[in-house]
Amino acid sequence: MKNNETASAFDALVRERRSIRGFLDKQVPEETLKQIFDTARWTPSGTNVQPWEVCVASGNTLEQIRQGYISGFDEGVKVVTDHQADGRTGAPWKERKRSCARALYQSMDIEWEDKVGRGYAARRNYEFFDAPHAVFLGIHDVFGTQSACDVGMYAQTLMLAMTSHGLASCAQGTLRNYPDLVREVFGLDPEIKILFGISFGYEDQAAKVNTARTDRAPLEETVQFLR
Numbered sequence: 136m137k138n139n140e141t142a143s144a145f146d147a148l149v150r151e152r153r154s155i156r157g158f159l160d161k162q163v164p165e166e167t168l169k170q171i172f173d174t175a176r177w178t179p180s181g182t183n184v185q186p187w188e189v190c191v192a193s194g195n196t197l198e199q200i201r202q203g204y205i206s207g208f209d210e211g212v213k214v215v216t217d218h219q220a221d222g223r224t225g226a227p228w229k230e231r232k233r234s235c236a237r238a239l240y241q242s243m244d245i246e247w248e249d250k251v252g253r254g255y256a257a258r259r260n261y262e263f264f265d266a267p268h269a270v271f272l273g274i275h276d277v278f279g280t281q282s283a284c285d286v287g288m289y290a291q292t293l294m295l296a297m298t299s300h301g302l303a304s305c306a307q308g309t310l311r312n313y314p315d316l317v318r319e320v321f322g323l324d325p326e327i328k329i330l331f332g333i334s335f336g337y338e339d340q341a342a343k344v345n346t347a348r349t350d351r352a353p354l355e356e357t358v359q360f361l362r
Contacts, residue, residue, distance in 0.1 A: 152294055153349075155303035156239070156259065157342025158266040158334070162193065167300055168268075175293040180285035187289045188273035190321045197269055203316045204261035214312045217276075217328035227352070235349050242347035260309040264344075266334035271310060271317050273329045286330055294333065303338035307331060 172189070180186060192200055206212075224232065237247065245252035263269050270293070272286050294304045310332025317329050338345060 148295055148298055152298040152304070154305040155338045156264040156305055156344045156347070157339040158264055158303065158336040159339045160265065160267065161337045162267050163302060163336060167302075171293065171296045171300055171302070174296040175289055178285070178289040178292040180288070181281050184278075184282065184285070186274050186278045186282040187286045188275070188323070188327050189289075190271045190273070190317065190323070191268065192271070192320070193268045196320060197263065197267070200269070200316060200320055201261070201263060203320075204313060205258070207313050207316075208258055208261050212313070215314065216311050217314045218311065218330065227356070231352070238347045238349055239344070242344045244343075257309075260307055263334040264305060265339070266305075266336045268336050269310065269332050269334045271321075271329055271332045273317075273323070273327045276326045276328050283330060290331075290333065294335075297335055301337075302335055304333050304335040306333050310334075 168191070172191070175189075176185075178185075178187075207214075240247060240249075240253065240256065243252070243256060245256060272290060274283055274286055290306060294306065297304050308331050311329050314329040317323070318325065318327065
């Protein structure tokens with residue numbers, strides 16, 4: 136019975152977690168932050184190498200990065216990243232991406248053809264959606280794809296830990312842009328490469344953007360069971 140209850144609770148936690156793009160101006164207590172990140176450090180990794188470099192920004196530090204991002208975006212500074220972006224995608228991935236974008240734009244009352252509105256939506260990424268905290272996840276350039284996958288597992292553990300504490304989050308590939316800014320603020324060596332970031336805090340339930348919902352592909356579309 137206990138195993139069934141644990142499985143049910145975990146299933147509910149995974150399904151409860153979703154990407155939030157509107158946060159309250161409310162700081163997460165330091166003790167809660169430490170508990171969440173202490174849980175995340177138990178994420179598995181190949182040969183227990185624990186390759187993740189984790190930088191949490193709050194308060195003035197977050198504001199400094201926010202302003203740096205916004206200035207770069209508004210001034211049209213060419214985006215630089217540490218890692219190559221995804222290639223052009225076809226079916227079924229392209230339609231999944233477009234469905235996600237449509238749900239987001241609809242929740243923001245932005246028409247698909249509205250380039251100005253879509254630009255505003257893109258800018259909101261650099262504002263961290265008003266979140267009071269953001270975490271940047273990096274990796275030393277000595278590591279390859281396997282260890283980058285370990286960082287992905289860390290991020291999932293971290294976001295589930297946030298959800299269990301009543302916090303909301305949004306993993307953002309956009310936050311890998313302008314990595315020199317993050318390295319400068321945190322005093323990171325140039326060998327530390329930024330993979331992505333996560334904005335987090337308390338959900339603003341009055342924000343219409345948070346009504347956006349996405350679905351998942353049917354199990355049989357992505358998983359094979361062979362015996």
